[in-house]
Amino acid sequence: MxxxxxxxxxxxxxxxxxxxxxxxxxxxxxxxxxxxxxxxxxxxxxxxxxxxxxxxxxxxxxxxxxxxxxxxxxxxxxxxxxxxxxxxxxxxxxxxAVEGAFDGRSHAVKVLEAVEAVIEGRASIDQQSYSINNRSLTRTPMADLLKLRAVYRAQVQAEKASKNGGRLGRVMRVRFS
Missing domain, CATH: 2.60.40.10 (Immunoglobulins)
Known part of the structure; x- marks a missing residue:
């Protein structure tokens, strides 16, 4: 065919x-x-x-x-x-046909950027949870964020490879003599 x-x-x-x-x-x-x-x-x-x-x-x-x-x-x-x-x-x-703002990024790219922003913002915060006036906040553990980032990085790489015909990066030709 x-x-x-x-x-x-x-x-x-x-x-x-x-x-x-x-x-x-x-x-x-x-x-x-x-x-x-x-x-x-x-x-x-x-x-x-x-x-x-x-x-x-x-x-x-x-x-x-x-x-x-x-x-x-x-x-x-x-x-x-x-x-x-x-x-x-x-x-x-x-x-x-699109009028106004448009975000053409894939779901994987959007989530990866959001997870990385959370990781970056958390770099200077040392408490995982706290309470004020009977209200509490518990943050996602850093290990879970890092795992999530790895998953979405792999998805973004797969998308890039798909658009490049299966290649993940640049082609480097090497000759041995």
Missing amino acids: AGSIPSEIAAGITFGVSLSYPEYAAPEWGLTLILRGPQAITLDAVRNGDEFTFSASAETTAAWAPGTYWWQTRAVDTFETVLLEDGQTKVLQDLS
Whole structure:
């Protein structure tokens, strides 16, 4: 199969992907992409030989609701429907439609920054709990905050690796002579 359904689709941007299924190349086969999530989206492919191309204009994708979608590609002929592939994708918000402030950070990045701010603020506070006028405050133990930070650091690193095609950092080439 040439091409693949991307893991992220930007609303408000032209969408296009070509897939190749030689075993379904007979003239009677058509291909359908079904997306289900915050809304129902169905695209029929345009065929060129063994290749099927799904496309949607920027105007069309601008109307797609952001969120997580589950998708299937199906080959369809007069008598048969065959599931070819399935997966999950995310439709990203159309930034041109956003008015005012926007925070595009992921949940993991937001939580990591909040936990690190708490750790930083706690660096100079030595009491874990105290009471005043029958009211008490107990702080989360530093060890728990450090564990939580490690969890969210790993999630943020995984997000970065995913966006970099699985690579976690820079590629360094080394030659031994």
